[in-house]
Amino acid sequence: MAFLKVVPLEKALEVIDSFPLEPKVERVPLEEALGRVLAEDIASPIDVPPFDRATVDGYAVRAEDTFMASESEPVRLKVIGEINAGDSPEIELGPGEAVYISTGAPLPKGADAVIQFEDVDREGNEVIIYKPAYPSLGVMKAGADILKGKLLLTKGTRLSFKETALLSALGMAEVPVFRKPKVAVISTGNEVVLPGEGLKSGQIYDINGRAIADAVRELGGEAVFLGIAKDDCESLKALIEKGLECCDLVLLSGGASGGVRDLTNSIIEELGEVKIHGIAIQPGKPTVIGLIDGKPVFGLPGYPTSCLTNFTLLVAPLLRRLIGRESEVRRVRKRLAHKVFSVKGRRQFLPVRIEGDKAVPILKGSGAVTSFVEADGFIEVPETVEILEAGEDVGVTFFA
């Protein structure tokens, strides 16, 4: 404790990056894979289609048998059978023979073309062909769509319906995905109550608990919202221990008062080790980060916008690492809509809303709920800068 002091953001990120958490892999049924993140590269285990397949209804033939066909001198082939979609044909086509075949059915041995039935005539067990067919006419060759062994999807892909459909086409009933990190979320504050409870004088409804829990879920994690701890050691310690029991990490957001930070600090000290005690950014100075039995515990600021900003800067990268989405881009460049003032010597993060190619600063003060609801993300104003002019090029980091 004695050695801990406010550290630069980069140092805090280094510490978080060194936390002993690794992405874990699980196999889920394909029906539950939508939205999950692929944990392995996927190469096709089969040819698609797995066999030479008729793409029209008609007659499977040996193309060479038809090369001499013309309107005036049609070729007659003997129809020796019929193959429907789903059939496993035993038939083998000899010279001068044809087979009636339906779309999607596998070509019989010997055949290399399918002539659509509209282009031929049928007389008894003979089909009359008026023009030559070339090999592969009316046929989708085995593997023409996807060759066995071809790399199709890479590790880290978030599965949309297009990817689940592709995995279905490959016959994959189970999919290797990154396990969702389990995140305990705790709100604090004697004045904070949950929606649904009546609001007594002096009380306000919780904001951060819902915001953080749902931001975790949007990121691809599993959130366990443990409710609200009072500003006392027993209440806070009980919920932190509950979180450590059931989850991979624990996120607290401070009440408005500074007391929670000190309590969190001493509980982490008692149960584990405080790693970061304040970060040299605004907002974020009150942020506390520790490790208990290998599990990270974050004490985030109480003001909603500050809480979300610190969650985005510190916790989201860790969660992305755990679900294999480290490379996800969550930044855009925009032009500042109007001048903003900062304080020299303070590294500041300001909420902004994006409108077209503009970043519009939202200057309501960090205490306002509405500032983060109206914001899309934030910009950084470095220590050395006092004024950012309208029109300046700024990098916007999206919340969470």
Added chain:
Amino acid sequence: MAFLKVVPLEKALEVIDSFPLEPKVERVPLEEALGRVLAEDIASPIDVPPFDRATVDGYAVRAEDTFMASESEPVRLKVIGEINAGDSPEIELGPGEAVYISTGAPLPKGADAVIQFEDVDREGNEVIIYKPAYPSLGVMKAGADILKGKLLLTKGTRLSFKETALLSALGMAEVPVFRKPKVAVISTGNEVVLPGEGLKSGQIYDINGRAIADAVRELGGEAVFLGIAKDDCESLKALIEKGLECCDLVLLSGGASGGVRDLTNSIIEELGEVKIHGIAIQPGKPTVIGLIDGKPVFGLPGYPTSCLTNFTLLVAPLLRRLIGRESEVRRVRKRLAHKVFSVKGRRQFLPVRIEGDKAVPILKGSGAVTSFVEADGFIEVPETVEILEAGEDVGVTFFA
């Protein structure tokens, strides 16, 4: 049946629009509201904050008592109590009095400013103030963030963590959202099997079932995948009836052969009414649409890209209507990356991939699974057009 013929797309959309389905509203717990679509406008039922609130730790005072304060002639006020966050203060401040107050605590009656404790001195039960405080210093007024009655969220909003956090701040334990339409999904084809089953000669794995079910889920519906019907009347009828029993609408995708369409047609005829029997678009001619006991039944084409294109054109607008998201924009304008040829007299939809400001046509044929997996959406080539030149401005509709 006798009067039914291939109709223009607009006619089909009109028919679908007239289907007797209405959005339904349900109330869900706030914890389950993430990703759902708001069914009512939300105005704030309370002021946020609900009371005048200290934004710093310090002393609540009557500002006028401090107007004469200076370094040389500080003002001394009598500290008559302490208010912490969550307290419901009974204290009323008289002239010459102050109260110790913590951040987030409600101001006592009579007080209108909070001076941070760093700016004052304390001696016994007196606080010594060295400069004037103005009214509202260190105070967030009741309703300063959100005024009671203010319209905050509008019907049709898809709830992200920002909106659920806002609803939490308003104390809303339950949220009115549009009920997820329940959609039965049926694949067909004697040659089609589900992933996990072994692939026998002549068989292929299902694609459309997974694609459609997961596209429905991404749109905000609830998909019930009923599996694969064989190309026979009993099998198909059994699954359609099962779908009608448990769901609001039924989606079938044809096997590769045309037979399923005729079967679907006659089953709809038997149980209800065929409304559309083919649409004058490519792909989409084999699409069948009917109504059974007020529930729509769609028979979509079998080829994956055709199936997805028709799902996007015909079914997605209906689902969006049912979840209150009709206005959702799913189109962008791009420049065609290279020349494409179409057939005059045929209204064609071609899959494209978006790369920067370009739409890159994917010309693999509709039978390929990979074409819709690689595509982001499709462009339309009108009947009158044979060639679209590279660089031409095209509207891209995203899949689903």
